Amino acid sequence: MIETEKKRIFLYNTRTRSKEPFVSQGDCVSLYTCGPTVYNFAHIGNLRTFLFEDILKRTLLFNGLKVKHVMNITDVGHLVSDADTGDDKMETGAVREGKTVWDIAAFYTQAVMADFKKLNFIPADIYCKATDHIAEQINLIKTLEDKGYAYIIDDGVYFDTSKFSRYADFARLRIDELEAGARVEMVKGKRQVTDFALWKFSPKDKQRQMEWESPWGKGFPGWHIECSAMAMKHLGETPDIHCGGIDHIPVHHTNEIAQSEAATGKPFANFWLHGEFLVLEKEKMAKSGGNFIILKTLEERGIGPFVYRFFCLSAHYRAPLAFSWEAIQNAQQGYNSLVSKISELRNNPGLGFPTDVQPYEVEFQREINDDLNMPRAIAVLWKVLRSDALQNSQKLALAESFDRVFGLGLGQVSGTFVSDIPAELLQLLNERNQARKAKDWPLSDCLRDTILEKGYKIIDTATGAKLEKIT
RNA sequence: GGUGACAUAGCCAAGUUGGUAAGGCGAAGGUCUGCAAAACCUUUAUUCCCCGGUUCAAAUCCGGGUGUCACCUCCA
Numbered sequence: 084m085i086e087t088e089k090k091r092i093f094l095y096n097t098r099t100r101s102k103e104p105f106v107s108q109g110d111c112v113s114l115y116t117c118g119p120t121v122y123n124f125a126h127i128g129n130l131r132t133f134l135f136e137d138i139l140k141r142t143l144l145f146n147g148l149k150v151k152h153v154m155n156i157t158d159v160g161h162l163v164s165d166a167d168t169g170d171d172k173m174e175t176g177a178v179r180e181g182k183t184v185w186d187i188a189a190f191y192t193q194a195v196m197a198d199f200k201k202l203n204f205i206p207a208d209i210y211c212k213a214t215d216h217i218a219e220q221i222n223l224i225k226t227l228e229d230k231g232y233a234y235i236i237d238d239g240v241y242f243d244t245s246k247f248s249r250y251a252d253f254a255r256l257r258i259d260e261l262e263a264g265a266r267v268e269m270v271k272g273k274r275q276v277t278d279f280a281l282w283k284f285s286p287k288d289k290q291r292q293m294e295w296e297s298p299w300g301k302g303f304p305g306w307h308i309e310c311s312a313m314a315m316k317h318l319g320e321t322p323d324i325h326c327g328g329i330d331h332i333p334v335h336h337t338n339e340i341a342q343s344e345a346a347t348g349k350p351f352a353n354f355w356l357h358g359e360f361l362v363l364e365k366e367k368m369a370k371s372g373g374n375f376i377i378l379k380t381l382e383e384r385g386i387g388p389f390v391y392r393f394f395c396l397s398a399h400y401r402a403p404l405a406f407s408w409e410a411i412q413n414a415q416q417g418y419n420s421l422v423s424k425i426s427e428l429r430n431n432p433g434l435g436f437p438t439d440v441q442p443y444e445v446e447f448q449r450e451i452n453d454d455l456n457m458p459r460a461i462a463v464l465w466k467v468l469r470s471d472a473l474q475n476s477q478k479l480a481l482a483e484s485f486d487r488v489f490g491l492g493l494g495q496v497s498g499t500f501v502s503d504i505p506a507e508l509l510q511l512l513n514e515r516n517q518a519r520k521a522k523d524w525p526l527s528d529c530l531r532d533t534i535l536e537k538g539y540k541i542i543d544t545a546t547g548a549k550l551e552k553i554t
Numbered sequence: 555g556g557u558g559a560c561a562u563a564g565c566c567a568a569g570u571u572g573g574u575a576a577g578g579c580g581a582a583g584g585u586c587u588g589c590a591a592a593a594c595c596u597u598u599a600u601u602c603c604c605c606g607g608u609u610c611a612a613a614u615c616c617g618g619g620u621g622u623c624a625c626c627u628c629c630a
Contacts, residue, residue, distance in 0.1 A: 117630080125630085132630035256626085257556070306628090328630025333557085358630065359559085362623070397566060397578065403559080403623070410566045413579035417566095420578090423592085458568050462577040469594095524588060531590080542592050551592085 090146050092452045094139075094324075095401060097332060097355040098253060102454055105354065111149040113318040114140060115352065117310060117327035117335070118154040118210070121191035125198055126375035127391065127406070128361040132328045134392060135358040135400040135455070137204040139326065141488045142451045144205075153317045154207040155310055158188035158214050159293055159303060184292040188214075198378050201388040203490045209317055213309040217295050220304045220312040224281045224297075226346045236272030239283040240299050244275050247341045253355075254333040279338050280305035307338040311351070315343065325352035329359050361395075363406045376406075386411055389492050393418040396457040396489060418491070423551075424468050425482060425496040432476040440477050443467050444484070451488055460488065504550050508539055512550055515541070 092105040107113075116136045119125050125133075143150050180187065192212075199206070213220075224240060227233045232246050244250045251258055258277060270280075284302040285294045294303050314322055320343075327336060336355065343351035363376070381391055394414035398404040443463065450459040467473065467481045486493040515530035531541055539550045 120629080129630045135630090254625090255557080259556090329559090330625065330629065333625060334627095360624070360630070393578095394566080397568095399568075402567085405566070407565080409564095410579090413566055416580085417578050427593085456568080458577070462568075465577060519588080522588070528589075540591070543587070543590090544593080549592095 092146055093454050094354055095454050097357050107323045111151050112143050113322040114150055114152045114324045115314040115318055115322045116154045118156050119195045120157040121188050124377045125195045126377050131361045131395050132358040134395050136326050138455055140205060142455055145488050152207040153209045155313050156192055156210055156212045158212050202392055203492060211313045216313050219316050220308045221297050223312045223346055227342060232345045233281060238270050240281045241278045242281050242342055244277040244341060247345050250341050253340050254337045281308055307335055311339050311343040320347045320349045322352045324354040326356045329357040332357060358400045359403045361406050362403050386415060390415050390418045393491055396461055399458060400455055422496050425493050428475045428479045435474040437474045437477060438472050440481055443481055447485055508550055512548060
């Protein structure tokens with residue numbers, strides 16, 4: 084009874100706009116997360132969303148659930164504009180860099196995977212590429228055509244949103260108003276503004292680098308069909324959870340729902356979770372804009388991936404997070420002190436007296452299960468570390484347990500051991516100790532500077548001086 | 555023009571079935587120290603954009619205003 088109460092997970096479901104107790108259909112939670120489009124590096128705003136999804140998965144795992152996680156890799160060109168006209172991002176990228184679209188996709192896929200690894204994401208069970216699932220997408224379009232949801236015009240095969248009465252529900256759209264304000268040039272022949280391409284025909288006058296044969300003619304899949312096709316293939320017609328960035332609500336996810344539910348007659352995903360944006364100096368970070376910051380940009384300024392991770396954990400995933408260099412440096416300080424605290428605990432595990440740790444465990448789990456409230460969960464971690472009622476070994480065990488969700492690499496933080504320090508430095512430290520004993524302060528301070536130059540910091544404690552490597 | 559968010563200390567932020575403001579960073583003071591650093595302790599929002607209203611009680615509810623952002627156009 085207490086056990087089940089403790090383990091209730093509440094998640095905010097965009098579909099109902101409310102926090103609901105999470106229930107999975109089977110033993111294993113099926114989780115689909117909209118992945119990166121690989122025509123450029125992922126910027127830190129993209130990464131914030133993927134990080135939220137990693138936290139979600141870790142929270143489910145922490146609660147003892149099994150998770151099957153599928154993330155797509157969009158390696159086929161979407162169009163630059165949702166008006167279903169204009170250039171193809173992949174092809175544009177290829178021209179820009181003088182490579183084939185396939186090279187571009189491979190390069191940036193590898194790059195984003197490297198970022199995921201650096202950020203300590205638990206890898207998805209399946210990363211699926213859109214270009215590997217052309218047949219599935221064609222089949223899904225066929226089904227839609229058979230059921231009368233599709234129509235063909237010069238430009239391609241389109242989904243008729245007027246046939247799907249719930250179309251506006253998910254995003255709570257007001258179609259009439261949308262139409263009134265639309266500044267987008269509409270594709271000729273489209274019946275409703277909201278109709279979208281399922282399959283696009285290749286231009287007659289030029290050869291695309293990526294195109295496939297289909298029952299309707301040579302071309303390439305529309306913008307939204309890949310997620311429906313791949314989610315259904317790998318996770319069934321109704322995955323438990325489907326995630327993405329908040330910008331996906333009105334168009335991408337709305338369309339996914341329309342085409343998927345039209346095809347299967349079943350709800351497409353029970354829970355829809357959306358991550359808010361990282362905002363940069365009051366401005367959204369646009370992948371297509373010139374001003375984006377990537378993980379490497381941070382690293383060049385001495386901000387490691389774990390610091391970025393820690394920074395993101397300071398805000399709730401459904402709230403915009405304001406990025407600034409000042410803010411990230413605050414996080415840097417906080418993370419440093421976290422790490423040195425852990426290191427100190429490892430050096431003195433026996434310090435303090437053991438007490439009951441359960442209240443802390445319960446509190447932690449309550450926070451993470453309350454719609455992934457990481458800011459509060461982090462506060463629980465600080466409370467543990469600064470408590471004087473726990474033994475160090477217990478603090479350490481709690482921190483490591485919590486870190487299964489945080490993923491901050493706390494388990495890898497080692498204590499500082501004399502054996503790790505070069506003999507030369509120990510010799511210098513020894514000399515300084517002598518100088519201090521002789522009250523030769525100028526020499527002592529000079530030696531401290533020398534040691535500092537060699538990358539070590541002296542920490543004088545009641546039991547003697549220690550060295551710590553400056554990171 | 556339409557739609558949706560948001561506005562809490564120097565900075566990043568949590569907190570809305572109303573009950574009297576988490577946490578981190580920074581700063582100030584202290585303990586320790588030859589000094590410094592580290593560590594530890596203490597302090598740091600009479601108040602939550604503004605103006606009204608409801609209430610015994612509002613950051614939390616209602617009305618109005620101001621500002622910022624996002625989406626409607628590729629975008630996490």
